[in-house]
Amino acid sequence: MGRAPCCDKNGLKKGPWTPEEDLMLINYIQKHGPGNWRNLPKNAGLQRCGKSCRLRWTNYLRPDIKRGRFSFEEEETIVQLHSVLGNKWSAIAARLPGRTDNEIKNYWNTHIRKRLLRMGIDPVTHAPRLDFLDLSSILASSSLCNPSLFNLSSLFGTQALFNPELLRLASTLLSLNNKQDKNINPEWFNSQNLQENQLCSNQVQNQIPPLVQPNINHDQFQTPIPEGFSMQPNVTNLISSSSTPISTQENVNTSAINPSSGLNENVAVSQPSYLDCGSNTNNPSVVAELPENSFFQSLLDGYSDQVFGFDSVISTPSSLTPLNSSSTYNVSSTSSTEDEREISYCSSLLKFEIPESLDINDFL
DNA sequence: AAAACTATCAACCGCGTAAGT
DNA sequence: CACTTACGCGGTTGATAGTTT
Numbered sequence: 290m291g292r293a294p295c296c297d298k299n300g301l302k303k304g305p306w307t308p309e310e311d312l313m314l315i316n317y318i319q320k321h322g323p324g325n326w327r328n329l330p331k332n333a334g335l336q337r338c339g340k341s342c343r344l345r346w347t348n349y350l351r352p353d354i355k356r357g358r359f360s361f362e363e364e365e366t367i368v369q370l371h372s373v374l375g376n377k378w379s380a381i382a383a384r385l386p387g388r389t390d391n392e393i394k395n396y397w398n399t400h401i402r403k404r405l406l407r408m409g410i411d412p413v414t415h416a417p418r419l420d421f422l423d424l425s426s427i428l429a430s431s432s433l434c435n436p437s438l439f440n441l442s443s444l445f446g447t448q449a450l451f452n453p454e455l456l457r458l459a460s461t462l463l464s465l466n467n468k469q470d471k472n473i474n475p476e477w478f479n480s481q482n483l484q485e486n487q488l489c490s491n492q493v494q495n496q497i498p499p500l501v502q503p504n505i506n507h508d509q510f511q512t513p514i515p516e517g518f519s520m521q522p523n524v525t526n527l528i529s530s531s532s533t534p535i536s537t538q539e540n541v542n543t544s545a546i547n548p549s550s551g552l553n554e555n556v557a558v559s560q561p562s563y564l565d566c567g568s569n570t571n572n573p574s575v576v577a578e579l580p581e582n583s584f585f586q587s588l589l590d591g592y593s594d595q596v597f598g599f600d601s602v603i604s605t606p607s608s609l610t611p612l613n614s615s616s617t618y619n620v621s622s623t624s625s626t627e628d629e630r631e632i633s634y635c636s637s638l639l640k641f642e643i644p645e646s647l648d649i650n651d652f653l
Numbered sequence: 654a655a656a657a658c659t660a661t662c663a664a665c666c667g668c669g670t671a672a673g674t
Numbered sequence: 675c676a677c678t679t680a681c682g683c684g685g686t687t688g689a690t691a692g693t694t695t
Contacts, residue, residue: 305663305689327680343681344664379683390683395662 302336306345310335314342315350348391355387359396367393368401372415 302310317333323346326339335342348354359367363385370381378390378397385393397412405412 303665325680339680340666340682341664347682348663376684391663394684399661 301330301338301341303341306349310337311345311350314346318346318350344391348389351389353387354389359388359400363388364401367397368405368415371397371401375413 306314313333313335317329317335321332323329323343326343329335329339330337330342333342337345366385367381370384374380376394378394382388382390382393402412405415409417411417
C-alpha cells in the first residue's frame, strides 16, 4: 500500500513562490497562526499544498530568520556540531538562532564541505583523507627545503604512492602531532628539532569541550606508533584552535581529542617558537612565526604548492606575505574570505611533527 | 557577445515517526 | 494493536545568477 499523498496535488501550483503568494501566506499566519498545514492553503486561498506552505514559511518567510552570509562564528559552530551530530541539520539549526536547517544544509554542501575536501579533510569523518594526499610530493618538497629530511620519493620512486605500507606511514606521519612525555627516544627529539618542528601552538583545549567523533574510522590509525610518537588526529577542533599565542618554552599538558580512539589521553607539548594561525574571533589578530628552514615551513610549502593546490591558503600574494623565515603577519580574525577561512582551518590541521632522524626502514 | 561552465539556493520528494482514531 | 494522517527531516533537483572561455 502506497503512502497517501500529503495533499491533493491536482491543480496545485509548484515552483517558485510569487510575492503575492508570500503575502497571502504571511497575512494568514499572522492572523491565525499556521495551525493545520494541510488545511492552511485552502483557508488562505493558496493553490499550494500544505507541505509547500510550511516549507516556504519555515525556510523563508518566518520573521525571525536571519539572512545573509554566515559569520565565522556560525561556521565554526556548524563544523563543530557536524562533527558530533553528523547530517542532523535540524539539530544543528536549533543551535544557530535564525538559521534554518535547509540553509545550513545548503551552506554545508556548497561551502564548508568543499573547503574541507580541498584541505584534505573528509567532511564526513572530519579526519584527514590520506587518499587525497600526494605523499611523494610532500616529502620531496620538504626535502628540498630541508636536506636533512629523508627523501621518500627518491628512495622509493612514485610507486611508493601505491604502497599500502607507505600509505600507512603517511597515516602515521599525518597523525603524529605531539610526542609522548614518556618513552621518548632522545635521538629523535633533540632540542633543535623540538624548536623547529613544533608546528602550532597548542590549542586551548578547555575552550571547547572534547568532541565525540562517532563517525571516525579508527582503522586508519592502526599503524603501530613508533616509540617517541603520539598520535593526535586533531581535526575535529580544526576550527576551534586558539589564536592566543603561546610563546613560552614551557611544556603544556593537553588532552587528546578522542578518548575512544585509544590514543594518548595526555600529551606534553613543547612550545618553543610558535605558529598560531588559529581563529579565535575574540582575538584581533592571528600570529604566525616560523624559524628559517623549519620542517613546518617546508611542509607547508609542500602542502600549499603541490598537494592541495591552495597556494592562496598559505600565501595569498595579494593579501598575505608568504610564510618565510622570521616573518610575522597578521590575519584579521574577522576574515570573511574563503582563503582566510581556510587559513584558520588548516592551521590546526597541520599539526604534526617528524623527527629528523626518523629511519624510514623502521616502518617497512 | 555568446556559449559553456559553475555555484548557489529555493523548492520538491520520499521516508520515518509521532499522534490520533 | 493496526491503520491513517500529518509533520518534520534529509537528500536531491532544477532554475537562475555569476563567471569563464
